[in-house]
Amino acid sequence: MWSPAARRSQELERLRLEAERAEEAERSAALEKATTDFQLAGWAAEYELRKLFQENLYDASKGGFERSRDSAKFVQTAAAAIGTIYIGVLGVAFSVTDNSLPLRGVFAPLFLGMAVAFSGFYLAFLMPASRSTLRPPTGTLHNHQMQRLIFFMEWVNRATGQRRYFIQTSVLSLAVGLIFIVAPFVSSPRPPDIPAMPTPPTAPAATDPALQPRAVELFLIQVDEFRRAVLERNNAIAESAQHSAEFEEREGRLNAWSAALAGVGLIIVLVVPIFFSRERAPTP
Structure with missing residues (x-):
């Protein structure tokens, strides 16, 4: 038989053990709750980050439409303003008769006009949209969200990239046109001007017999000056003819070189964008 003191001691021990177990259970529950709250906070933060990440990518992709159109409008406006x-x-520097525009002067307006035309094609020329298929969801929710985001970005890229050849061609046309702006002002020295035809002397009218010898002398002096002026003019005509031939030859070479460079520029404008417009295989 247990004595009352022993039973009381046993009861106190049982209560102490129960209190320790309750305290341990409370600590475990608090730790589990803290761990759960920490995990929930982490998942909430991750959710917000994913949401912000995808929203920014969606906005950036949607902005590609406006950015591409703004680029085309900028090229079109710049080329039109520069061309005008x-x-x-x-029109001020050259005239039809005295100082005609050389052949190389037409290349800059030509390429600037091409820039306006190609940028207009990019803005207004409609092409059939390519087919796009969103695959059914597979894997986790995050994988499905990323798959949908990638599909949207690829769709936007295809929509904006179908006519990228035209915008690239317009940019190159603008660049080549700016290079050729100085072409008509690069020239060789022009031939000297031919002096005007001198006025022949006029025979003196009837004069006083006493003054007639002096009048004849003055008339002969005028005749000599007229002959010298005619001789100088003939020499100037010959020199100008020689300089004109040399000038025409130099101008012909300049025009030929300009035409060759314009041909190279045209090839660059029309061919180079083809390589940049090709669809590239996705990298792993």
Whole structure:
């Protein structure tokens, strides 16, 4: 038989053990709750980051439409403005009779016009859209979200990239046109001007017999000056003819070189964008 003191001691020990177990259970529950709250906070932060990441990518992809159109409008406006000012300058600097525009002066307006035309094609020329298929969801929710995001980005890239040849061609046309702006102002020295035909002397009218010898002397002096002026003019005509032939030869070479460079520029404008417009295989 247990004595009352022993039973009381046993009861106190049992209560102490129960209190320790309750305290341990409370600590375990608190630790588990803290761990769960920490995990929930981490998942909530990760969710917000994923949401922000995908929203930014969606916005950036959607902005590709406006950025591409703004680029084409910028090239079109710049080329049109430069071409208008340039033609006005040519009209002031060159004339049809005295100082005609050389052949190389037409290349800059030609390429600037091509820039306007190709950028207009990019803005207004519609092409059939390529087919796109969104694959059914596979894997986790995150994988499905990323798959949908990648599909949207590829769709936007295809929509904006179908006509990228035109915008690339317009940019190159603008660049080549700017290079050729100085072409008509690069020239060799022009031949000297031919002096005007001198006025022949006029025979003196009837004069006083006393003054007639002096009048004849003055008339002969005028005749000599007229002959010298005619001789100088003939020499100037011969020299100008020689310089004109040399000038025409130099101008012909300049025009030939300019035409060759314009041909190279045209090839660059039309061919180089083809390589940049090709679809590239995705990298792993």
